[in-house]
Amino acid sequence: MEQPEEVVHDPDAARSSEVGGTVEAAERSAGAQAPAGAVAPAGVVAPAGAEALAGEAVPGKRRRGRTAALIAGAAVLGIVAGTCTGYLVQAEREPTRLPSLAQTELKQDKGPGPEPLPAAQDRRMKTDGDLRRLLLKKPRGAEDAEFVASDGWFSIEQYASVYTNSDVMFTDLVTDDLRRVAATAWEKGGLVVEIRLVQFRQEEQLSAGSYADNNHHWAGKKAGTDSWEIPGAVNGEAYVHAATREPGYLPYYTAEAHVWRGDISMEIWLTADKPISRSTILDLAERQLERL
Numbered sequence: 001m002e003q004p005e006e007v008v009h010d011p012d013a014a015r016s017s018e019v020g021g022t023v024e025a026a027e028r029s030a031g032a033q034a035p036a037g038a039v040a041p042a043g044v045v046a047p048a049g050a051e052a053l054a055g056e057a058v059p060g061k062r063r064r065g066r067t068a069a070l071i072a073g074a075a076v077l078g079i080v081a082g083t084c085t086g087y088l089v090q091a092e093r094e095p096t097r098l099p100s101l102a103q104t105e106l107k108q109d110k111g112p113g114p115e116p117l118p119a120a121q122d123r124r125m126k127t128d129g130d131l132r133r134l135l136l137k138k139p140r141g142a143e144d145a146e147f148v149a150s151d152g153w154f155s156i157e158q159y160a161s162v163y164t165n166s167d168v169m170f171t172d173l174v175t176d177d178l179r180r181v182a183a184t185a186w187e188k189g190g191l192v193v194e195i196r197l198v199q200f201r202q203e204e205q206l207s208a209g210s211y212a213d214n215n216h217h218w219a220g221k222k223a224g225t226d227s228w229e230i231p232g233a234v235n236g237e238a239y240v241h242a243a244t245r246e247p248g249y250l251p252y253y254t255a256e257a258h259v260w261r262g263d264i265s266m267e268i269w270l271t272a273d274k275p276i277s278r279s280t281i282l283d284l285a286e287r288q289l290e291r292l
Contacts, residue, residue, distance in 0.1 A: 127264055127292075131182040131197055134291045136284070138186045145185035145192060154181035154196065176200060176207040179263075191272045191280075195288060198265040209235070212260035215267065219256055228278060230285045233259045236266075238281045257285035261292045 127134070132152040138144070159181045160170040179201045185194040200207035216237060220227060224242025236259030243251040255270040268284055270276055 127199065127262060131180060131199060131264075132184075134197060135182055135184045135195055136288050136291065138184065139188060142186035142188035145187050145194065152182055152184060154183050156181075159196075159198070176205070176210070177203060178207075190274065191270060191276070193284065194269045195284075196267045196269075197292075198267065200263050200265075202263045208260045208263050208265040211265040212258050215256070215258040215265075219258065226278070228282060230257060230259055230282065230289065232286065233261075233289055235259060236285065236289065238268075238278075238285050240276055240278060240281060243275070255281040257281055259285070259289060261289070264292060266292065 156173055156178055160166045160173060163169040177200055179199045181196055181198050183196045198211060202208065212235065219239045222241050225239050227237055227239045230236030230238055238257040240255045243253050245251045253272050253275050255276040257268040259266050266288060268288065270281060
């Protein structure tokens with residue numbers, strides 16, 4: 001029976017074998033770069049170039065965008081420096097004189113100017129005078145109505161009081177620059193007639209037209225209302241309303257007409273105990289408009 005071979009542990013042989021293997025590994029990796037700071041084991045021949053790289057550090061990655069930031073910063077500094085230089089150069093220059101504002105004097109044309117309008121055609125001359133003279137005269141047999149002042153003028157408080165919201169109306173009249181109110185009223189045969197000429201200064205706005213338009217608006221909203229244009233008036237209209245009935249009172253009838261001319265808003269109000277005809281309200285409106 002064969003005896004197994006005896007394994008002899010020779011330390012020198014083992015070291016020789018390890019060294020031989022290391023040398024072979026080193027030869028296979030010849031030309032490869034060694035890690036930075038690596039030192040070859042004792043008795044091992046380091047690859048070519050390893051000693052040169054042993055003491056050198058591997059360069060790190062370069063930051064991106066640094067060059068672009070430097071260029072951008074230099075460009076901004078260049079613009080700022082150029083602007084400052086321009087201001088300094090301009091500040092040292094003498095100011096340029098502006099051209100004269102004076103213009104060539106215009107010669108006035110010679111000859112007579114236009115003749116002023118006669119009083120019959122100049123509406124302003126009529127309305128700047130005594131406004132009460134433009135009101136229709138009270139017919140024969142008629143009696144004065146109680147709610148009109150004896151002198152024919154309405155103060156701003158009196159005029160505002162004929163409206164439901166008198167406080168609001170008073171404020172509006174002050175804002176719209178009310179000038180004066182001339183009024184007349186009479187009663188005859190169960191028919192009460194009231195005429196008011198409301199005049200505004202109209203320095204900033206056309207208040208007369210606004211008040212007439214407002215009256216047109218509310219008059220047309222009443223139920224059972226018939227309306228007609230006033231002949232000779234571009235913006236005039238007359239209204240006849242259906243009977244007004246309230247518990248405990250007899251029915252009554254109303255009619256009204258509104259038109260504005262220049263700075264005056266003309267108002268006509270009729271109240272009767274029987275229906276009011278179209279001809280009645282239109283006749284009063286036409287005759288009063290002619291006087292304006």
